[in-house]
Amino acid sequence: MAILFFDLDGTLIDSAVGITRCVAYALEKLGEPVPADAELRRWIGPSLRDSFGPLLGDSARTERAVELYRERFDALGWTEHEVYPGIAEAIEGLHADGHRLAVVTAKNEPHAVRILDHLPFGHRFETVSGATIDGRISHKPELIAAATERLQVAASACWMIGDRRMDIEGANHHRMRSVGVAWGFGGEDELRAAGATQIISAPAQLRPLFA
Structure with missing residues (x-):
């Protein structure tokens, strides 16, 4: 055993579709450019703060990005997987x-x-x-x-x-x-x-x- x-x-x-769409949603809401799909796939695995933090360079904006990600994930992203x-x-x-x-x-x-x-x-x-x-x-x-x-x-x-x-x-x-x-x-x-x-x-x- x-x-x-x-x-x-x-x-x-x-879960690539759900995660990448939620990342893109958060970045768009913050007025940030959205990376290409291949780059977004690298966000799958690490914690959200580890991924948003270096990109945004600001703790408050990082927390806001996490909130926005979860906003879409709660509504739709959690279903977008196979x-x-x-x-x-x-x-x-x-x-x-x-x-x-x-x-x-x-x-x-x-x-x-x-x-x-x-x-x-x-x-x-x-x-x-x-x-x-x-x-x-x-x-x-x-x-x-x-x-x-x-x-x-x-x-x-x-x-x-x-x-x-x-x-x-x-x-x-x-x-x-x-x-x-x-x-x-x-x-x-x-x-x-x-x-x-x-x-x-x-x-x-x-x-x-x-x-």
Whole structure:
């Protein structure tokens, strides 16, 4: 039996449309130029403040950008995603095999819970560890620590599964093993450079990996 922590965006769901449209909405409202789609996709994974901050260079405007992002996300953005093919079957199979499952995401926790509640396999996760609204807890090392505390497990007994370097680096921080998923937004080169324990290219590989 393994304890498996899953990232959300880029691992369980393809949320590129919702996230990039909400970023664009916030920047437009602030009168800022909107980067090209390829650049916007790089915003998927890090915390919002880590992405808006360097661009806006002002803490008050950064907070306003986060508010505007959430304004659109609450209304529409949270629905703008698709489950990756094969993920539902992988999650159901891992649960049937007796593994414990949780979600660890830099998305704010209420939004993450809302999305999971509407996924057909969302109830298979014991907890959702997401960022606090004020951003006090928003980085993967902190989010992983919160998940291990809630489940009362040692990090050494867990695996972190995600598509970006932040997922792998968070696992490395806790000396956890990790699985990089190449179908998301980071890609195999990023995952390898971050030091992923394993890299897989399809959800169907998850269940056999933990058999």
